[in-house]
Amino acid sequence: MSLMRTSSPHLSAANPVQHVMQQVLLALIPGLIALIHFFGPGVIFNLLAACGFAVLCEALVLRLRGYDLRFFLSDYSALVTGALLAVSIPPYSPWWLIFIGAFFSIVVAKHLFGGLGQNPFNPAMVGYVVLLISFPVYMTHWTAPSDLANTPGLLQSFASLWSNEYYDGTTMATPLDLMKQNEGQMLTFLYANNPQFGSYAGLGWEWVNLGFLAGGLWMLHKKLFTWHGPVGMLAALGILSALFYDDGSSASGGSPLFHWLSGATMLGAFFIITDPASGATSNLGRLLFGAMVGVLVYCIRVWGNYPDAVAFAVLLLNFCAPFIDYYTIPKPYGTEDSQS
Amino acid sequence: MNTAKHTFHGGIRPLEHKEDSNTTPIEIAPIPPMLVLPLQQHSGPTAKPCVTEGEYVYKGQMIANAADASGASIHASSSGYVVAIEARLVAHPSGMADTCIVIETDGLDAAIETSGHPNWRNLNRVELLDILHRSGIVGLGGAGFPTARKLNTDSIDTLIINGTECEPYITADDLCMRERAADIIRGCEILKYIVGANSVIVGIEDNKPEAIESMGKAMPSSPDWKLVTFPTKYPSGGEKQLIEILTGRQVPRGGLPANIGIVCQNVGTAFAVKEALEDGKPLISRITTFTGQALSRRGNLEVRLGTPVSYLLDYMGYTEQKVPRLIMGGPMMGFALPDATVPIVKTTNCILAPDTNELPLPKPAQPCIRCGFCAEACPASLLPQQLFWHSKSSNFDQLDKHALDDCIECGVCSYVCPSSIPLVQYFRASKHEMRMRRNEQQQADKARERFEARQQRLEREALEREATRAARKAAAKAKAAESSRFADEADPVQAAIERAKAKKARLMQQSQQGAQMNAESALDSLKTKLAAQQSTLQQAEADEKSEKITTALQASIRRLEQQIAESETKPPSKDVEE
Numbered sequence: 001m002s003l004m005r006t007s008s009p010h011l012s013a014a015n016p017v018q019h020v021m022q023q024v025l026l027a028l029i030p031g032l033i034a035l036i037h038f039f040g041p042g043v044i045f046n047l048l049a050a051c052g053f054a055v056l057c058e059a060l061v062l063r064l065r066g067y068d069l070r071f072f073l074s075d076y077s078a079l080v081t082g083a084l085l086a087v088s089i090p091p092y093s094p095w096w097l098i099f100i101g102a103f104f105s106i107v108v109a110k111h112l113f114g115g116l117g118q119n120p121f122n123p124a125m126v127g128y129v130v131l132l133i134s135f136p137v138y139m140t141h142w143t144a145p146s147d148l149a150n151t152p153g154l155l156q157s158f159a160s161l162w163s164n165e166y167y168d169g170t171t172m173a174t175p176l177d178l179m180k181q182n183e184g185q186m187l188t189f190l191y192a193n194n195p196q197f198g199s200y201a202g203l204g205w206e207w208v209n210l211g212f213l214a215g216g217l218w219m220l221h222k223k224l225f226t227w228h229g230p231v232g233m234l235a236a237l238g239i240l241s242a243l244f245y246d247d248g249s250s251a252s253g254g255s256p257l258f259h260w261l262s263g264a265t266m267l268g269a270f271f272i273i274t275d276p277a278s279g280a281t282s283n284l285g286r287l288l289f290g291a292m293v294g295v296l297v298y299c300i301r302v303w304g305n306y307p308d309a310v311a312f313a314v315l316l317l318n319f320c321a322p323f324i325d326y327y328t329i330p331k332p333y334g335t336e337d338s339q340s
Numbered sequence: 341m342n343t344a345k346h347t348f349h350g351g352i353r354p355l356e357h358k359e360d361s362n363t364t365p366i367e368i369a370p371i372p373p374m375l376v377l378p379l380q381q382h383s384g385p386t387a388k389p390c391v392t393e394g395e396y397v398y399k400g401q402m403i404a405n406a407a408d409a410s411g412a413s414i415h416a417s418s419s420g421y422v423v424a425i426e427a428r429l430v431a432h433p434s435g436m437a438d439t440c441i442v443i444e445t446d447g448l449d450a451a452i453e454t455s456g457h458p459n460w461r462n463l464n465r466v467e468l469l470d471i472l473h474r475s476g477i478v479g480l481g482g483a484g485f486p487t488a489r490k491l492n493t494d495s496i497d498t499l500i501i502n503g504t505e506c507e508p509y510i511t512a513d514d515l516c517m518r519e520r521a522a523d524i525i526r527g528c529e530i531l532k533y534i535v536g537a538n539s540v541i542v543g544i545e546d547n548k549p550e551a552i553e554s555m556g557k558a559m560p561s562s563p564d565w566k567l568v569t570f571p572t573k574y575p576s577g578g579e580k581q582l583i584e585i586l587t588g589r590q591v592p593r594g595g596l597p598a599n600i601g602i603v604c605q606n607v608g609t610a611f612a613v614k615e616a617l618e619d620g621k622p623l624i625s626r627i628t629t630f631t632g633q634a635l636s637r638r639g640n641l642e643v644r645l646g647t648p649v650s651y652l653l654d655y656m657g658y659t660e661q662k663v664p665r666l667i668m669g670g671p672m673m674g675f676a677l678p679d680a681t682v683p684i685v686k687t688t689n690c691i692l693a694p695d696t697n698e699l700p701l702p703k704p705a706q707p708c709i710r711c712g713f714c715a716e717a718c719p720a721s722l723l724p725q726q727l728f729w730h731s732k733s734s735n736f737d738q739l740d741k742h743a744l745d746d747c748i749e750c751g752v753c754s755y756v757c758p759s760s761i762p763l764v765q766y767f768r769a770s771k772h773e774m775r776m777r778r779n780e781q782q783q784a785d786k787a788r789e790r791f792e793a794r795q796q797r798l799e800r801e802a803l804e805r806e807a808t809r810a811a812r813k814a815a816a817k818a819k820a821a822e823s824s825r826f827a828d829e830a831d832p833v834q835a836a837i838e839r840a841k842a843k844k845a846r847l848m849q850q851s852q853q854g855a856q857m858n859a860e861s862a863l864d865s866l867k868t869k870l871a872a873q874q875s876t877l878q879q880a881e882a883d884e885k886s887e888k889i890t891t892a893l894q895a896s897i898r899r900l901e902q903q904i905a906e907s908e909t910k911p912p913s914k915d916v917e918e
Binding site: 002003004005006007008009010011012013015016017019020071072075077115116117118223224225226276277281282283325329330331332333334335 | 692699725
């Protein structure tokens with residue numbers, strides 16, 4: 001009898017990479033529903049186009065690198081990158097914009113650095129930042145939320161994907177834009193005069209962020225990542241905004257609630273900085289990584305040039321991750337007499 | 341009964357599969373036609389055979405001697421003739437062959453005359469350790485460390501009895517505790533007596549209620565004896581992890597449990613200790629779990645050491661599989677057998693014969709996505725994803741920094757890895773590589789030391805030769821001098837040197853005195869010279885000599901005046917003395 005020889009352990013938990021990625025995609029759903037509700041069907045076309053292009057780019061590079069397409073495409077990682085890119089860029093964007101973003105995410109940020117797990121920078125954020133810097137006009141025109149204007153219909157949305165113009169019918173400044181452009185005004189005045197602010201942090205945006213928060217908490221419950229990164233980021237952002245919030249004077253940078261529920265905060269905290277490949281490794285490292293992202297997000301939002309800052313903050317911290325790792329190696333068993 | 345207050349970092353909860361094999365009582369396995377007893381069944385030096393081919397041996401007779409105190413001896417597990425002492429395939433993941441004593445059994449099972457020591461309390465520690473050593477007792481939990489060596493330690497406060505059995509599938513200790521609790525406790529009493537522990541803690545995972553009950557009943561009701569249960573989590577049974585669960589303390593890095601006053605023994609070992617001391621029975625059998633869907637009967641057998649696995653598989657109704665795989669030990673830390681003919685040894689707690697659905701073959705590895713599930717699960721608080729990275733690039737400095745040596749190879753990281761990366765395999769390879777490098781370094785250091793010592797010795801010898809030669813030369817010279825005509829005179833050369841020295845000293849003294857006088861007389865002579873020059877000048881002017889001569893004389897006078905002035909302003913050395 002010739003026996004099969006395998007190396008221990010002979011058991012394995014049934015939670016393969018594709019399962020992890022699928023769970024991330026599922027966790028995006030609440031946020032996506034809010035986005036679609038407030039910003040119309042353009043979000044769906046964004047998603048379809050970005051995911052399609054991302055998978056296409058992935059397949060192309062895998063082919064060029066001589067990898068087994070079926071084995072590597074089935075890990076769903078390109079879909080996750082595509083979806084994260086799709087929710088970051090404004091709905092009703094033209095197809096080529098989405099394509100460029102997907103190309104930079106998958107080909108440049110991911111595969112040129114070695115592929116899955118080897119990327120030093122978050123691929124979706126690289127794609128987003130390339131677009132933001134190269135096509136600022138397209139990237140800063142967000143459609144007005146559906147409560148304030150009519151969102152385009154399905155057909156119109158589909159058509160906008162193929163037009164070369166950004167959809168200008170009903171765009172409006174986002175709350176973060178308003179905050180940035182009206183530094184001389186009292187916050188109460190701003191809130192009163194701009195319906196976009198909604199009740200706390202922006203009509204629609206509050207719900208989008210709450211949606212991503214819900215998805216994020218579900219992933220935390222599923223133990224896809226530890227609490228350290230998100231808590232670090234949200235705590236730092238909350239503490240800083242609370243420190244500089246003086247109940248709405250013109251110098252105020254907005255309340256903690258405003259910062260938590262605006263722009264890409266929750267998406268960043270639960271879907272972006274939790275990307276393990278480009279983040280810090282140890283729990284302490286993740287806490288520091290998250291906190292530094294939170295600090296940078298606040299600084300750039302309030303004193304910087306851009307209305308939102310999650311992408312820049314994350315990319316800057318991606319640079320620091322190896323450095324953080326170097327100093328935050330956890331102590332192994334037996335180093336201290338723990339009385340746990 | 342208490343519940344543990346502490347836990348350890350990480351850990352996993354795999355499917356237990358304990359009920360597959362723990363529903364039937366322990367069965368005594370039949371005597372196989374052939375017994376194969378490897379000389380190396382423990383960690384430590386290989387035992388030396390003390391029987392010859394063709395010799396008849398009785399059950400319980402020692403057939404191989406422990407090499408030294410750190411080894412363990414081997415005994416015949418049934419009676420019969422020694423037919424061979426040769427290399428046979430043994431239970432080792434590498435599929436290596438090792439020297440074994442092969443006994444053809446005669447079925448009589450005739451035992452050698454032995455007597456136990458029911459009154460072992462009359463013996464001292466050294467005598468007790470000697471009996472355990474001669475009985476070939478080793479740790480039956482898995483590592484096979486000779487028990488006498490482990491117990492030979494001082495300043496033990498707590499004896500921990502490990503009844504955890506955290507690996508899935510294995511129920512050998514479970515059944516042993518259910519059926520033989522009283523004997524185990526007797527063994528614990530002996531162990532406690534030997535190490536001089538003040539207290540005994542028996543730790544059992546809470547998935548063995550029957551074992552907990554029977555052990556609880558058998559235990560003496562004294563505050564020194566504690567039965568502690570804790571939630572089922574793998575690897576709670578790891579020595580270091582169990583110590584942390586039961587005491588909340590960690591064994592210091594690179595140290596032993598004895599460093600914090602603790603010694604750990606497995607329940608099976610405690611039972612073997614009792615048998616060795618009270619009944620005089622050396623370690624010739626053990627309880628082994630036979631489980632897995634490829635067997636029609638699953639349960640625990642008390643098997644004679646040396647019984648071929650294939651014989652027992654037939655006994656338990658093995659069905660041939662398409663892709664057959666046999667695992668010795670549990671599914672987490674056990675290894676796949678190279679061949680079914682290998683014998684059961686002292687450390688074989690389980691033979692797992694799975695069908696293909698039960699333990700699927702490993703999937704091809706995907707890239708590491710650095711999810712960190714492994715770091716969350718690691719019981720040693722390491723970062724397996726970083727260790728993997730550095731293992732792949734053979735970065736030994738970083739592996740050292742990330743404490744690869746603290747990895748206990750429990751397999752938790754590979755178990756949780758979503759990319760199915762065989763992390764433990766990488767770590768084993770890197771650890772081996774690092775050990776080899778350290779050995780090489782040590783050998784190189786030793787060689788250098790030896791070379792340097794040799795150099796020093798050669799230099800020393802050369803000097804000694806030089807010294808002897810000089811001494812011989814001096815002796816010869818002295819002898820020659822004795823026989824010469826100047827024998828009674830001082831050395832003429834030396835006398836000459838002495839004279840020269842005296843002369844030199846005298847001269848030096850004179851010149852010093854002269855220097856003092858010179859300073860005084862120099863001024864006087866300058867003045868006389870000046871006066872003489874002045875008179876010559878007057879003479880020359882009177883004689884109306886040429887202008888050239890008068891100018892030269894005037895210059896000479898000026899120079900002399902200057903010199904006198906200098907001498908007068910400089911205090912003579914005499915003034916300083918005053």
